[in-house]
Amino acid sequence: xxxxxIVTLKNGVLDPQGKAIQHALGGLxxxxxxxxxxxKIFELVLADGxxxxxxxxxxxxxxxxxxxENYRVEKL
Amino acid sequence: xxxxxxxxxxxxxxxxxxxxxxxxxxxxxxxxxxxxxxLPSGLGLIALPGGFSYGDYLRCGAIAARSPVVKAVIEAAxxxxxxxxxxxxxxxxxxxxxxxxxxxxxxxxxxxxxDVPLTVDNSQSIFTSGYxxxxxxxxxxxxxxxNYFADAETLDRIEGEGRVAFRYAADINGSARNIAGVLxxxxxxxxxxxxxxxxxxxxxxxxxxxxxxxxLLEAVA
Numbered sequence: 001x002x003x004x005x006i007v008t009l010k011n012g013v014l015d016p017q018g019k020a021i022q023h024a025l026g027g028l029x030x031x032x033x034x035x036x037x038x039x040k041i042f043e044l045v046l047a048d049g050x051x052x053x054x055x056x057x058x059x060x061x062x063x064x065x066x067x068x069e070n071y072r073v074e075k076l
Numbered sequence: 077x078x079x080x081x082x083x084x085x086x087x088x089x090x091x092x093x094x095x096x097x098x099x100x101x102x103x104x105x106x107x108x109x110x111x112x113x114x115l116p117s118g119l120g121l122i123a124l125p126g127g128f129s130y131g132d133y134l135r136c137g138a139i140a141a142r143s144p145v146v147k148a149v150i151e152a153a154x155x156x157x158x159x160x161x162x163x164x165x166x167x168x169x170x171x172x173x174x175x176x177x178x179x180x181x182x183x184x185x186x187x188x189x190x191d192v193p194l195t196v197d198n199s200q201s202i203f204t205s206g207y208x209x210x211x212x213x214x215x216x217x218x219x220x221x222x223n224y225f226a227d228a229e230t231l232d233r234i235e236g237e238g239r240v241a242f243r244y245a246a247d248i249n250g251s252a253r254n255i256a257g258v259l260x261x262x263x264x265x266x267x268x269x270x271x272x273x274x275x276x277x278x279x280x281x282x283x284x285x286x287x288x289x290x291x292l293l294e295a296v297a
Contacts, residue, residue, distance in 0.1 A: 013225060014250070016181045062142060065135055065171065067178045068225060 001046050002076040003055065007064045008039040043076075077120035077293055079105040082149065082165075084140045089126030089163065089273065096273035097123065100289040110143040120296055121158045122149055124165025126218070126271060136179060136221045137167030146172060158202060158296060159265045163219055166257075166267030175258050175267045176234060177226030182219070183250025189218040191281070193245035194256055194270060198238045201259050203266040206291020212245060213284040215270035222269040224251035224258070234258060241266055 009015050015037050022036040042063055046055070055073055064071040079097045083090045090107065097105045105123070106116045115122065129140035140146060146168065153159045153174055161169040169175040182188055191214050196207040207213065226234070231252055234240060242257035249269075257268030272285030 012227075013180070014183065014223075016183050016185050016223070016250070020185055062134070062138065065138065065178055067170070067176075068180065 001048050001050065003044045003046060004074040004076055005042040005044065005059060005063055006039060006072045006074065007042070007059075007069050008072075009037055010068060010070055013068050077101045077296065078103055078116070078118050079121040079123065080108050080116055080119050081105045081123045081125055082108050082110065082145055083125070084110045084127070084129035084143065084164075086129045086131055087125045087127035087164070089271065092271070093123050093125045093162065093273040096276045096285070096289060097121070099276055100286065100293055108145055110140065110145050112145045113148060115145070115148050115152060119152070119157065121160065121292065122152060124149070124159070124161035124168050126163030126165060129164055129168065132221075135167075135171065137164055137169075137171040140164075140168045141171035150174060153260070153265050156262065156264050158292065160203065160292075161265075161267040162271055162273065163217075163222075163269055166269055167221065169265060169267040174265050175260055176230050177224055177252075177255075177258065179221050179269070180223040180225050180250075181221050182223050182248075187218075187220045188222070188248055189216075191216045192248055192256075192270065194242045195245050197240040197243055198259070200238065201241060201263050201266065202295040203259070203288060203292055204241050205295045206287035206289075213287075214275070214282055215272055215285055216274050217248065217270045219249070219269055222249045222251065224255045224269075226252060231255075237261065239263075242268055242270065 017038045018036040025033045059071045167179045196211045199207045199209040239259040243254040272288040275285030
């Protein structure tokens with residue numbers, strides 16, 4: 001089974017990289033870029049039958065730092 | 077006092093901290109590789125050094141925090157062993173959950189490498205007993221990801237419990253409430269971004285860092 005795990009910063013956590021990207025887009029002449037948040041995507045290939053609990057644990061224990069990040073799992 | 081320095085692939089301040097610890101304790105520290113599962117016996121301090129463990133992959137300190145030896149460090153810390161994490165070592169300690177919060181990219185996006193004035197917030201801990209509360213000291217920083225973040229409730233709690241060891245005298249990286257160093261609740265674990273091991277001799281430009289280790293040695297002796 002294939003999964004895509006999307007990790008994003010929580011609301012309220014400042015994202016200096018997102019801000020820099022936003023300014024760079026403005027510098028390229030793209031007006032109206034009101035906000036940019038940078039995140040990460042992981043694509044995992046797992047043995048069929050891997051439990052949702054195990055996937056959730058992978059996210060909580062390593063892929064995301066839940067102090068600052070949220071995660072979302074998509075099955076492909 | 078017998079000490080240990082944990083060495084990860086990508087650590088680069090492990091020898092600096094080893095020299096500092098030997099200068100203060102008179103005993104050469106044990107250098108412990110990340111793949112070890114046990115720590116040497118009879119330790120009085122474990123140090124997690126600065127550097128770029130595992131190339132900062134995933135998040136700074138994230139992979140190191142899950143390495144075999146760090147499991148033993150967590151167990152020792154839970155039993156009261158003094159543990160200090162400097163720079164990348166601080167990032168590792170937050171990733172383990174031994175310390176609250178997280179260290180994010182500097183707000184100015186620049187790598188900051190220079191001497192900075194720090195204020196000693198709490199001189200009551202074993203790590204800060206060599207200083208006076210409110211005293212200003214100078215210790216260098218060298219980091220890209222030292223922007224301390226924790227939610228407001230956590231910040232209020234650690235401030236209320238006297239767990240802020242050091243603050244930057246002025247903002248250098250966007251850290252919440254200018255926090256530069258944090259203690260755990262029991263007071264036996266300290267994480268800090270500045271490098272006290274780089275201010276051990278007059279030739280380093282000062283000895284404000286040495287006082288941390290001397291105070292610690294006296295406090296735990």
